[in-house]
Amino acid sequence: MAKRKSARKPRKKGRKASSVLSSVKRMFIGAFIVVACFIGFLFIYDYFAPVEGHKPVVSEEKKPGVVASEKAVAGPDQKAQDKTPAKKVPAQSSTKTFKVPANTEIPRLKEKRREQVIKHEGYTVSYNSDYCIANWVAYELTATEAKSKKTERSNKFVPDPQVKGATAMNEDYTRTGYDRGHLAPAGDMKWSAKAMRESFYLSNICPQKPKLNRGIWKELEEQCRLWALDNGSLLIVTGPVITSDMKRLGKNRVAIPKSFYKVLCYHTEKGYKGIGFLFENRDYEGSSLKSMVIPIDSVEKVTGIDFFPSIPDDQEKEMEATIDWSSWSF
Known part of the structure; x- marks a missing residue:
């Protein structure tokens, strides 16, 4: 009888360890999903939300797209x-x-x-x-x-x-x-x-x-x-x-x-x-x-x-x- 009991004990430990690992795994996956959703939300908001301070300075009557010039040294x-x-x-x-x-x-x-x-x-x-x-x-x-x-x-x-x-x-x-x-x-x-x-x-x-x-x-x-x-x-x-x-x-x-x-x-x-x-x-x-x-x-x-x-x-x-x-x- 004693031998049978000693043989069963390792099984209980293995099941318990497996259960803990499964719980940790589920928590990790859940956390990952939460973080991914948060990042996705920030990306979508940044894409669609209006950005201030970037209005074009060209007047409505002006149509950008022309040629210009640059200077190195000026007296x-x-x-x-x-x-x-x-x-x-x-x-x-x-x-x-x-x-x-x-x-x-x-x-x-x-x-x-x-x-x-x-x-x-x-x-x-x-x-x-x-x-x-x-x-x-x-x-x-x-x-x-x-x-x-x-x-x-x-x-x-x-x-x-x-x-x-x-x-x-x-x-x-x-x-x-x-x-x-x-x-x-x-x-x-x-x-x-x-x-x-x-x-x-x-x-x-x-x-x-x-x-x-x-x-x-x-x-x-x-x-x-x-x-x-x-x-x-x-x-x-x-x-x-x-x-x-x-x-x-x-x-x-x-x-x-x-x-x-x-x-x-x-x-x-x-x-x-x-x-x-x-x-x-x-x-x-x-x-x-x-x-x-x-x-x-x-x-x-x-x-x-x-x-x-x-x-x-x-x-x-x-x-x-x-x-x-x-x-x-x-």
């Missing part, structure tokens, strides 16, 4: 161009904010010329790979953007990643005596960090004489911000005058424009108001901006570009043929 004169003079905007104005119709800011080439149209956050560029510079750069500058100080100047010039074909490089400008001159200025892009970075893409840059880039050209950029503040919104098209006899610089043979243009347009209750400028690639010390004003028609004849093709023809012709001096304060 004190170049950095000073982003300091926009302070000017108060009237609390009430008869001027309406310019509501940009679809593609209004996209000019049209009248002559056969190579172009790749690229949209960036703050501007659109028509890039010409034959010359490694733009045919034109166009953008809308609103009053809100003109007074924004949201982001600092980038100062890092880089090739445009969207450009197909030949492109300029920083080395092309090294020790040439030319500035990397912005077409869409960095000072107009402070409303967005992305727009600022893209304004330094080399597709938005042209070789400019330092005294032009840091002189009357910078003065016109500052004046444009004031006009945007006054009128609510301003359409700007700017670029080099493309000619077949331009000299080249650097390994990538970047064309050196002989002259540059800028045309501006805004809308009021009385219709569209436009103005144009044309500068040779040289110093204009002592010249006033007002003395450089010409009709947009004159700029179109020199450049072979229809700057505002989406504006109704009758209004476009009137705006481009004359200058309404009362609409532009200097």
Whole structure:
């Protein structure tokens, strides 16, 4: 009898141990399921819940997707161009904010010329790979953007990643005596960090004489911000005058424009108001901006570009043929 009892004891211990292991196993599985469900809940909540602080800074009238530029080193004169003079905007104005119709800011080439149209956050560029510079750069500058100080100047010039074909490089400008001159200025892009970075893409840059880039050209950029503040919104098209006899610089043979243009347009209750400028690639010390004003028609004849093709023809012709001096304060 004693032997039988001693034989049964190990069985009870084995059953008890097995029962404990099963309980531990069930507890472990249960805990795992709870943790997995909790993690799944957090993932689903994070995916569907609205995230604050990530609203796009682009205005409703702007459509992101264009080209820009980056800068490496800027002299004190170049950095000073982003300091926009302070000017108060009237609390009430008869001027309406310019509501940009679809593609209004996209000019049209009248002559056969190579172009790749690229949209960036703050501007659109028509890039010409034959010359490694733009045919034109166009953008809308609103009053809100003109007074924004949201982001600092980038100062890092880089090739445009969207450009197909030949492109300029920083080395092309090294020790040439030319500035990397912005077409869409960095000072107009402070409303967005992305727009600022893209304004330094080399597709938005042209070789400019330092005294032009840091002189009357910078003065016109500052004046444009004031006009945007006054009128609510301003359409700007700017670029080099493309000619077949331009000299080249650097390994990538970047064309050196002989002259540059800028045309501006805004809308009021009385219709569209436009103005144009044309500068040779040289110093204009002592010249006033007002003395450089010409009709947009004159700029179109020199450049072979229809700057505002989406504006109704009758209004476009009137705006481009004359200058309404009362609409532009200097």
